[in-house]
Amino acid sequence: xxxIRFFEEExxxxxxxxxxxxxxxxxxxxxxxxxxASAALDLSRDAVFPTYRGHGWTxxxxxxxxxxxAELLGRQTGVNGGRGGSxxxxxxxxxxxxxxxxxxxxxxxxxxxxxxxxxxxxGRIALAAFGxxxxxxGAVHEAMNFAAVRDLPVIFLVENNHYSELxxxxxxxxxxxxxxxxxxxxxxxxxxxxxxxxxxxxxxxRAVERARRGQGPALIEAVTQRIVGHYIGDAQxxxxxxxxxxxxxxxxxxxLLATLRETIPYAELDALTERVRDxxxxxxxxxxxxxxxxxxxxxxxxxx
Amino acid sequence: xxxxxxxxxxxxxxxxxxxxxxERAEVLLFGEDVALPGGVFGVTKGLRERFGERVFDxxxxxxxxxxxxxxxxxxxxxxxxxIMWADFFLVALDQVVNQxxxxxxxxxxxxxxxxxxxxxxGSAPGACAxxxxxLEAMFAHVPGLRVAxxxxxxxxxxxxxxxxxxxxxxxxxxxxxxxxxxxxxVGVNGAIQPAEGAAIRRSGTDVTLLTWGAMLHRALxxxxxxxxxxxDAEVIDARWIRPLDLGAVLASVERTGRxxxxxxxxTTGGVGGEVLAAVAEAGVHLRSxxxxxxxxxxxxxxxxxxxxxxxxNASAIADxxxxxxxx
Numbered sequence: 001x002x003x004i005r006f007f008e009e010e011x012x013x014x015x016x017x018x019x020x021x022x023x024x025x026x027x028x029x030x031x032x033x034x035x036x037a038s039a040a041l042d043l044s045r046d047a048v049f050p051t052y053r054g055h056g057w058t059x060x061x062x063x064x065x066x067x068x069x070a071e072l073l074g075r076q077t078g079v080n081g082g083r084g085g086s087x088x089x090x091x092x093x094x095x096x097x098x099x100x101x102x103x104x105x106x107x108x109x110x111x112x113x114x115x116x117x118x119x120x121x122x123g124r125i126a127l128a129a130f131g132x133x134x135x136x137x138g139a140v141h142e143a144m145n146f147a148a149v150r151d152l153p154v155i156f157l158v159e160n161n162h163y164s165e166l167x168x169x170x171x172x173x174x175x176x177x178x179x180x181x182x183x184x185x186x187x188x189x190x191x192x193x194x195x196x197x198x199x200x201x202x203x204x205x206r207a208v209e210r211a212r213r214g215q216g217p218a219l220i221e222a223v224t225q226r227i228v229g230h231y232i233g234d235a236q237x238x239x240x241x242x243x244x245x246x247x248x249x250x251x252x253x254x255x256l257l258a259t260l261r262e263t264i265p266y267a268e269l270d271a272l273t274e275r276v277r278d279x280x281x282x283x284x285x286x287x288x289x290x291x292x293x294x295x296x297x298x299x300x301x302x303x304x
Numbered sequence: 305x306x307x308x309x310x311x312x313x314x315x316x317x318x319x320x321x322x323x324x325x326x327e328r329a330e331v332l333l334f335g336e337d338v339a340l341p342g343g344v345f346g347v348t349k350g351l352r353e354r355f356g357e358r359v360f361d362x363x364x365x366x367x368x369x370x371x372x373x374x375x376x377x378x379x380x381x382x383x384x385x386x387i388m389w390a391d392f393f394l395v396a397l398d399q400v401v402n403q404x405x406x407x408x409x410x411x412x413x414x415x416x417x418x419x420x421x422x423x424x425x426g427s428a429p430g431a432c433a434x435x436x437x438x439l440e441a442m443f444a445h446v447p448g449l450r451v452a453x454x455x456x457x458x459x460x461x462x463x464x465x466x467x468x469x470x471x472x473x474x475x476x477x478x479x480x481x482x483x484x485x486x487x488x489x490v491g492v493n494g495a496i497q498p499a500e501g502a503a504i505r506r507s508g509t510d511v512t513l514l515t516w517g518a519m520l521h522r523a524l525x526x527x528x529x530x531x532x533x534x535x536d537a538e539v540i541d542a543r544w545i546r547p548l549d550l551g552a553v554l555a556s557v558e559r560t561g562r563x564x565x566x567x568x569x570x571t572t573g574g575v576g577g578e579v580l581a582a583v584a585e586a587g588v589h590l591r592s593x594x595x596x597x598x599x600x601x602x603x604x605x606x607x608x609x610x611x612x613x614x615x616x617n618a619s620a621i622a623d624x625x626x627x628x629x630x631x
Binding site for chain 2: 047049080081083084088089090092093097098100101102105107108109110111112113114115116117119120122124126138139142143145146149150300301302303304
């Protein structure tokens with residue numbers, strides 16, 4: 001979680017100085033979901049399909065921060081050689097099968113990955129992660145129904161940060177219990193505290209176990225909040241006064257550290273924090289020193 | 305040596321599907337009504353009985369069908385899916401354009417999406433404006449996709465198999481007016497062809513007539529009409545709209561010095577315009593202005609009398625050949 005937080009903070013800095021260009025969507029405040037869910041998966045065979053807010057997922061899947069920085073910086077050494085960027089990167093060797101810049105579009109693809117598993121005997125689970133806004137996309141509903149009717153091993157994980165980009169989800173749907181849509185498709189659904197990594201892990205683990213037994217998909221709503229804007233530069237004028245402060249009081253990292261301080265000496269936690277901070281700084285410096293992506297490769301890999 | 309069977313166009317497609325399912329264990333076949341009902345045009349009849357769970361019906365959910373195919377293909381399956389009418393593609397274009405076409409490129413080949421999407425398109429009597437469009441130009445515009453337009457019974461078999469064996473996303477656009485219009489000898493179980501390459505369907509010296517899909521048959525009829533007026537047209541069937549076999553077109557146009565492109569799709573923004581531009585860019589000397597024959601920029605109406613006023617017929621193509629030759 002710390003790695004993700006410090007990574008995003010460094011990305012924010014690199015974007016501000018212009019080293020990273022384009023639209024960048026940070027996941028600060030949602031780290032517990034990625035840490036918790038990835039701990040419940042077997043990434044040597046399972047497949048994660050996150051959204052464009054995917055740096056956290058990518059790191060949680062095990063992609064080295066250096067390779068991710070290089071991708072965001074448009075370097076040849078980036079995890080996709082500069083073809084993915086911040087919002088559409090892929091790292092299949094780590095079980096990370098692609099962010100998606102199209103809201104909800106990863107859900108049917110995850111269902112397809114799960115469909116393949118029903119034929120190849122791999123026992124693979126596919127996890128489609130998307131925001132609350134994606135629940136209003138047709139493709140997500142098509143995927144949930146398709147997965148349910150075929151008992152596909154898919155976990156639909158909603159990161160409910162209460163904002164559909166810049167608009168509160170409360171003004172876009174009736175009712176705030178998004179997981180209840182699962183019952184319409186005949187699959188289990190439930191809500192979990194998305195700021196508690198252990199709770200997320202346990203909820204995902206239960207769904208994983210069920211799916212591996214051939215009992216089909218599940219919908220998990222992890223309730224959290226974004227403590228940053230939709231994109232870097234988003235001034236968040238739309239957030240009511242006090243909301244952000246409330247969110248910060250409950251954000252997962254300070255919460256986790258507070259819990260850990262009950263059993264782990266302060267000095268040890270501080271040393272750990274510093275080590276992760278250094279790791280991120282080193283990875284960023286290393287990536288920045290790399291050459292830009294090579295234009296002579298731009299036409300490669302379009303067709304077989 | 306291929307075995308020769310007397311098949312309808314629909315049966316040729318079915319034979320190709322049988323072969324794909326037989327020879328490649330990773331092939332899955334799914335779509336709306338393709339399994340137990342055997343397809344609304346009867347194209348997939350008997351496959352569920354023969355291949356069991358690898359052939360299945362889906363909800364009416366085009367995004368789930370194509371997205372499901374993309375995801376399954378990323379994990380080693382080789383899905384063949386059906387979009388019942390090309391017009392229905394439009395509700396799932398994201399999965400084709402933003403998803404399938406990107407998988408190989410962005411991952412630099414680490415993951416691929418070798419899916420084959422079968423569909424059928426075009427105008428037939430009584431088809432409304434949402435069941436009659438010719439959309440090949442939309443797909444041909446997208447890098448990463450391959451687009452096949454089988455016009456003959458043999459190509460209905462060969463092009464589909466070429467698509468299934470190809471490691472790229474392939475869209476095979478059939479035409480329902482061809483499905484049940486008589487049987488022809490079809491060589492089956494021959495060598496799998498590459499997913500590219502045009503065919504010369506009629507040799508000629510005066511003008512090159514490029515076409516594809518069901519329009520081929522009107523083009524051949526038009527060539528005979530033109531022959532009666534003293535013009536010897538060479539008819540090329542593009543077969544693959546992307547990649548387009550520009551070499552075959554240029555070689556023919558260099559011989560004839562004249563070019564007419566005929567397609568059922570609208571001329572505005574159509575593949576015909578692309579071909580004319582490519583020939584012009586290649587610097588081939590033309591003896592007359594190149595011509596396009598296609599549908600005018602209007603919706604396709606349902607009443608046969610109205611549709612006939614829109615879709616080019618053999619006589620309209622023949623007139624273009626005569627104009628071209630006169631120039």
